[in-house]
Amino acid sequence: MLKIWNMKQKQQQAETAASGGKKKKVTAAQLRVQKDLSELSLGSTMKTEFPNPDDILNFTLTIEPDEGMYKGGSFHFTFAINQNFPHDPPKVKCTQKIYHPNIDLEGNVCLNILREDWKPVLNLNAVIVGLQFLFLEPNASDPLNKEAAEDLKSNREGFKRNVRQSMTGGSVKGQSYERVQK
Amino acid sequence: MAEVLQKNGVSAPRARWKHLDKILTRPGPFTDEDWVPGEDVIEGLSRTKILVIGAGGLGCEILKSLALSGFKDIHVIDMDTIDVSNLNRQFLFRHSDVGQPKATIAAKFVERRVPGVKITPFVGKIQDKDEDYYRQFTMVVCGLDSIEARRWINSTLVDMVDEDDPDSLKPLIDGGTEGFKGQARVILPTMTSCIECQLDMHAPRAAVPLCTLATIPRQPQHCIEWAHIIKWEEERKDVTLDTDDPEHITWLYQKALSRAKEFNIEGVTYSMTQGVVKNIIPAIASTNAIVAASCCNEAFKIATNTNPPLGLPGGNNYMMYSGDDSIYTYTFEHLKKDDCPVCGNVAKKLEVNGDMTLESFLESMAEKPEAQLKKPSIRSEEKTLYYQSPPSLEEQTRPNLKKELSELLENGEEVVVTDPAFQISFKFKLLFK
Numbered sequence: 001m002l003k004i005w006n007m008k009q010k011q012q013q014a015e016t017a018a019s020g021g022k023k024k025k026v027t028a029a030q031l032r033v034q035k036d037l038s039e040l041s042l043g044s045t046m047k048t049e050f051p052n053p054d055d056i057l058n059f060t061l062t063i064e065p066d067e068g069m070y071k072g073g074s075f076h077f078t079f080a081i082n083q084n085f086p087h088d089p090p091k092v093k094c095t096q097k098i099y100h101p102n103i104d105l106e107g108n109v110c111l112n113i114l115r116e117d118w119k120p121v122l123n124l125n126a127v128i129v130g131l132q133f134l135f136l137e138p139n140a141s142d143p144l145n146k147e148a149a150e151d152l153k154s155n156r157e158g159f160k161r162n163v164r165q166s167m168t169g170g171s172v173k174g175q176s177y178e179r180v181q182k
Numbered sequence: 183m184a185e186v187l188q189k190n191g192v193s194a195p196r197a198r199w200k201h202l203d204k205i206l207t208r209p210g211p212f213t214d215e216d217w218v219p220g221e222d223v224i225e226g227l228s229r230t231k232i233l234v235i236g237a238g239g240l241g242c243e244i245l246k247s248l249a250l251s252g253f254k255d256i257h258v259i260d261m262d263t264i265d266v267s268n269l270n271r272q273f274l275f276r277h278s279d280v281g282q283p284k285a286t287i288a289a290k291f292v293e294r295r296v297p298g299v300k301i302t303p304f305v306g307k308i309q310d311k312d313e314d315y316y317r318q319f320t321m322v323v324c325g326l327d328s329i330e331a332r333r334w335i336n337s338t339l340v341d342m343v344d345e346d347d348p349d350s351l352k353p354l355i356d357g358g359t360e361g362f363k364g365q366a367r368v369i370l371p372t373m374t375s376c377i378e379c380q381l382d383m384h385a386p387r388a389a390v391p392l393c394t395l396a397t398i399p400r401q402p403q404h405c406i407e408w409a410h411i412i413k414w415e416e417e418r419k420d421v422t423l424d425t426d427d428p429e430h431i432t433w434l435y436q437k438a439l440s441r442a443k444e445f446n447i448e449g450v451t452y453s454m455t456q457g458v459v460k461n462i463i464p465a466i467a468s469t470n471a472i473v474a475a476s477c478c479n480e481a482f483k484i485a486t487n488t489n490p491p492l493g494l495p496g497g498n499n500y501m502m503y504s505g506d507d508s509i510y511t512y513t514f515e516h517l518k519k520d521d522c523p524v525c526g527n528v529a530k531k532l533e534v535n536g537d538m539t540l541e542s543f544l545e546s547m548a549e550k551p552e553a554q555l556k557k558p559s560i561r562s563e564e565k566t567l568y569y570q571s572p573p574s575l576e577e578q579t580r581p582n583l584k585k586e587l588s589e590l591l592e593n594g595e596e597v598v599v600t601d602p603a604f605q606i607s608f609k610f611k612l613l614f615k
Contacts, residue, residue, distance in 0.1 A: 001226055001320070002484045005348035007495055008373055024563035025341055026598040028333060028378055031523045031607055038559050038571050038602045053578040054566045084330045087381060102393070106415055110393040118389075120382060142393040 029085040033057060036124040046128060057081040060095070063132055064182060069163045070100075070135040073180045077109075077131060079124075089118035090127060096178045099166035101138045101149035105175070109134070110144045147173060199224075202252050205488050212489045223486050228254040230485045233319040235259050235308055235335060237284040239465045240325025240357050242274045243474030245288055248323070249296040251482045256292075257302045257319065259311070260285040271467035308335055313342050321353040321484060323477055327463070329384055332356060336369070336377035337524045343372045353484055353493070357477040361464045362505035364473040367516070368480050368493025371525065375499060375516040378524035383500075383516070387461060402442055402449040406458040409437035425460045434459060472503060521606045529596050529609035536588030536614035540567060543587060547599060547608075555601040555608075562597050565590060571602075588614060 033056050042048065045066050050059045061077045075098065080091040092114055094107040102110045111130045113122055143149030151159040162172045169179030196203060206223045213219070232253050234244050237260035248256055262284050264275045274291040275284070285303035293301050304311070308331060316322070316338060326332055336354065344350040354369040356377065365383075369376050394400070395408040414423055414434065424430055435455040442450045456462065483491035492513070493499040501513040520526055534543065540560075547555045559569040567582050567590055569575045582590060591597070593614045600607040 001230070002353075002487045002491065004351060004353065004370055004373070004484075008348075008351065008370075025337065025529075025596050026561060026563050026609070028337060028523045030561065030563070031598055031600075034559055034561060034569070034598065034600050035607065037569060037575065038557070038600055040572050042572055048572040048574050050566075050575050050578060053575060054564060056561070056566055056569075056575070084333075087329055087384065087386065104396060104412070106412070108392060108396075108412065108415075110391065110396070112391065114392075116389040116391050118386065120386075142391065144393050144396045146397055 027083055029081065029083045030056065032086050033081055033124070039123065040125050040128070042128070046132065057083075057085075061128060061131070063128075063135060065132070065135045068136040069138070069160050070167070072182060073098075073135075073167050074182045075135065075180060079127075086120040086122075089114050089122075090124065092127065092131070096180055097176075098180060099145065099148050099162060099172055099175075099177050100134070101140055101143050101145055101152050102134050104144040108144060110142050112142075147175075199252060206252075206486060210488060214487065217487055223488070224252070227252045227482075227485050230320045231255045231257065231318060232481060232485075233257045233259070233316070233322045234325065235322060235331070236325035236327070237272075237274075237288040237303075238262065238268065238325065238327065239271050239467070239470045240359065240474050240477075241284070242272045242288055243470050244323055244325050244357070244478060245274070245292050245301065247475055247478035248481065249292045249299045249301070251478055253481070253485070254299050256289075256299065257304065258285045258289055259304045259306065259308055260288075261305065261307045271465060271470060313338065316342060316352065317350065319352060321355065321481060323481055324354065324356045325474060325477075326356075326358070329381075332377050333381075333524075336371075339369075340371040340376055340525045340528065343528065355477045355480050355484075355493075357473040359465065359469045359473050361466055362469055364469050364503045364505075365501060366473050366476040366480065366492070366503075367500045368484075368491060369499065370493060370495065372528055373495050374493060375518040376522060376525040379519040379522045379526075380500070380516050399441065399445055399447060402438070402447055402451075402454060403458050405438040405442040405445070405447060405450055406434065406455050408441055409434045409455075410459050413437045413441075423459075425456075431456050431459065469503070469505060472505075476501060476503075523607065526606055527609055529611045531613055532610040533613050533615050534587060536593070537586050539584055539586055540590060541583040544568065544583075555599065556603050558599050558601050560597055560599045562591055562595050567591075567597065587612065 037056065045064050047062050048059050050056065059079050061079060063075045065071050065073060076095045078093050078095055082088055092109055094103050094109060097105055111134060113126060113130055138152060140149045140152040151162055166172050166177035167180050169177065171177065207219050209217060209219055230253060232248060234241060234256060237245065237258050241258065241260060245256065245258060264279050264282055264284055264287060266280050269275055269277065274288045279287045283305040285305050289301035289303040293299055322335065322339065324332060324335060339352050339354050342350050351371060354371060356369065357366050358364060390404055390407060395404050396412060399405050399408060435452050438450050438455060480491045483489045492501060498513045498515050500516045501511060504510045518525065544558050544560065547558050557570045560567045566575065566579055568579045591612060594611060596609060596611050598607050598609050
């Protein structure tokens with residue numbers, strides 16, 4: 001057998017001591033989320049809520065835009081992070097039925113860094129900044145709600161009216177939306 | 183070996199090992215000066231208890247090669263059963279074995295073919311076993327297809343290292359393949375770069391933008407992903423998708439097919455649906471053979487010390503193999519990361535009074551010269567003890583500050599302390615005085 005232990009002693013890592021207890025260890029995903037949460041800058045327009053504070057891998061984010069077309073609304077998202085984070089991106093869904101070109105009626109969100117452009121170097125802050133940006137600058141070229149995207153492309157003023165209409169709980173083109181005003 | 187030279191009949195006990203014995207019974211140009219060839223080395227090799235994780239494409243190759251390299255006490259873990267689609271490359275299985283557990287069948291087959299080898303199967307998840315189980319092995323060889331499982335065994339082996347116990351350090355040999363590409367790497371937990379340090383070596387799964395799936399699918403795969411991600415949620419929200427359930431796959435296949443028709447896309451098939459949904463990566467038998475062989479040679483060198491293995495501190499530890507554009511291999515040293523969440527800092531033992539409040543404990547952290555934390559956040563595996571941020575979580579965990587450590591934690595439990603001012607986190611194993 002190779003004399004690994006001799007080599008290890010040569011490395012003189014004497015300070016790193018660990019005993020062989022069977023106590024549960026903080027997982028790598030938890031550790032990374034803890035780091036990300038401590039670096040979160042929510043500002044005045046966002047807040048988080050943890051239904052179970054011991055479970056930091058599942059929480060909700062509320063965005064209340066203070067400018068743009070969605071000003072005055074209160075939008076809720078669930079974050080579900082698995083043990084493979086940050087290799088896997090967090091799963092983010094909008095819990096309300098809203099009128100938005102990049103969010104479908106089921107709450108799926110089309111944000112590049114949540115899927116095709118996710119990289120482990122990105123953190124939760126990047127995701128929430130991305131979400132916030134969707135409300136400031138809805139993007140007609142990546143549609144999930146095709147009708148909303150068409151409206152935004154063809155008639156920006158009409159789209160703005162539809163946003164107001166939908167946010168009060170009204171319907172747009174026969175589709176009813178949830179009331180999301182503060 | 184003397185035995186082989188004396189008896190020249192077929193029954194000579196070491197006839198099968200004639201070639202290996204040339205290496206095991208005489209010093210070579212790479213052997214240490216104090217290395218003694220012969221009986222002890224052979225004996226040591228056959229006594230080495232080695233664990234193989236995975237009995238699939240790589241696992242079959244690894245089990246076979248280890249048995250043919252002189253290992254005699256092999257254990258194997260796999261949670262899967264044999265599927266008919268495995269038979270093209272997982273050569274320890276036959277058609278009549280379909281539906282049976284891989285670990286058991288593989289163990290039986292190799293035991294039958296290589297007399298004298300004992301293979302102990304375990305059908306289940308690696309997470310079912312604890313440190314006591316892993317402690318019995320000399321080393322671990324992985325032939326896995328999941329990053330999650332690799333991360334789990336890696337952090338388990340890193341955490342097991344006990345400074346006072348040489349036997350607690352288990353070399354980890356990891357093989358992986360994807361089509362014509364693959365890698366073999368050797369990790370000496372806490373000493374050299376670990377799987378968590380090398381996490382960015384795994385290419386993330388290629389994903390298609392959600393809006394493409396929702397609006398303008400161009401490929402049959404887009405239609406399948408649409409059925410998988412969007413349609414299932416819409417129509418069968420309450421059913422958990424089981425990718426091994428033919429009814430579920432058929433449902434997705436039908437939905438994908440009708441969507442493909444709508445967009446004039448051809449090529450959606452049942453097996454493509456299965457492949458996309460289960461993220462099946464094309465497996466090439468010979469790539470498995472190359473990577474597994476490399477892993478087993480490293481295991482052999484570590485067990486016998488006949489030649490320098492991959493993975494020595496300060497040397498190369500990662501062999502990449504790329505066979506998709508002609509052929510290229512490159513062996514290099516992947517450096518250990520100082521801020522690696524797994525091996526960057528092994529938990530330090532810290533004696534504290536159980537009746538100390540969490541608040542005073544955190545204050546003492548601020549005074550500790552090696553920590554000097556300004557805004558520490560702390561948790562155990564089960565509990566969020568105190569977080570400085572975000573505000574809602576701070577509020578929820580604030581009451582813990584007044585509680586005593588012994589109310590919040592068990593004796594010997596591990597806590598992790600982080601601070602935005604530092605890249606690395608601090609791990610402590612709190613022992614109550």
